[in-house]
Amino acid sequence: AQSVTQPDIHITVSEGASLELRCNYSYGATPYLFWYVQSPGQGLQLLLKYFSGDTLVQGIKGFEAEFKRSQSSFNLRKPSVHWSDAAEYFCAVGARQGNKLVFGAGTILRVKS
Amino acid sequence: EPEVTQTPSHQVTQMGQEVILRCVPISNHLYFYWYRQILGQKVEFLVSFYNNEISEKSEIFDDQFSVERPDGSNFTLKIRSTKLEDSAMYFCASIRQVTTDTQYFGPGTRLTVL
Numbered sequence: 001a002q003s004v005t006q007p008d009i010h011i012t013v014s015e016g017a018s019l020e021l022r023c024n025y026s027y028g029a030t031p032y033l034f035w036y037v038q039s040p041g042q043g044l045q046l047l048l049k050y051f052s053g054d055t056l057v058q059g060i061k062g063f064e065a066e067f068k069r070s071q072s073s074f075n076l077r078k079p080s081v082h083w084s085d086a087a088e089y090f091c092a093v094g095a096r097q098g099n100k101l102v103f104g105a106g107t108i109l110r111v112k113s
Numbered sequence: 114e115p116e117v118t119q120t121p122s123h124q125v126t127q128m129g130q131e132v133i134l135r136c137v138p139i140s141n142h143l144y145f146y147w148y149r150q151i152l153g154q155k156v157e158f159l160v161s162f163y164n165n166e167i168s169e170k171s172e173i174f175d176d177q178f179s180v181e182r183p184d185g186s187n188f189t190l191k192i193r194s195t196k197l198e199d200s201a202m203y204f205c206a207s208i209r210q211v212t213t214d215t216q217y218f219g220p221g222t223r224l225t226v227l
Contacts, residue, residue, distance in 0.1 A: 036218070043204060043220035044156070090156060100146065100158040100169055101216060 002027045006104035021076040023091030032094040033074040039087045086111045115139045117219035125225045134190045134222045136205030145188045146206040195226045
């Protein structure tokens with residue numbers, strides 16, 4: 001069965017600093033990997049996804065993520081954080097197209113000015 | 114840009130009452146999903162629906178839950194007799210077709226059971 005671990009519950013970074021949110025997954029085959037963002041009271045917005053090919057994927061809002069099979073990781077990065085990036089970030093894995101998503105517990109990002 | 118919509122945004126109900134949560138998936142999407150997020154917890158899969166039948170369901174999705182696509186646009190989740198522990202945010206999602214990829218989520222319905 002698939003599982004996702006986001007080891008950091010909360011992260012605080014200064015505005016303008018770089019960001020890396022960690023995600024480790026467990027799945028026997030090549031997974032479909034996603035990062036979603038949720039602002040307070042809002043739904044889930046897709047930031048980026050990985051299915052195959054280039055292991056470095058670019059998303060919206062300047063985010064990128066790198067799939068590392070050897071480490072079973074799919075960490076999210078941003079070179080310079082903006083105050084508007086404060087939100088909760090969820091990593092998710094799917095076994096195949098159309099399959100259910102299994103989410104991590106989420107990481108709450110706080111941005112200090 | 115097309116989006117998934119959900120109504121109501123917030124529903125308050127008494128324990129034991131039936132509730133129906135409504136979703137309008139993106140048109141021409143064929144797969145539909147319900148997830149829930151209890152406050153402070155992770156998003157959990159409930160059920161997926163394709164071709165007018167359930168394709169997969171989780172252990173959470175017991176006999177108290179049902180889903181339906183009553184017409185060409187709506188997708189509903191019914192909870193027959195709500196419990197306090199059903200209080201959560203319920204998200205609907207849809208996917209365009211089996212050969213593509215991303216699940217698009219609606220804004221959610223916050224269900225509060227008193």
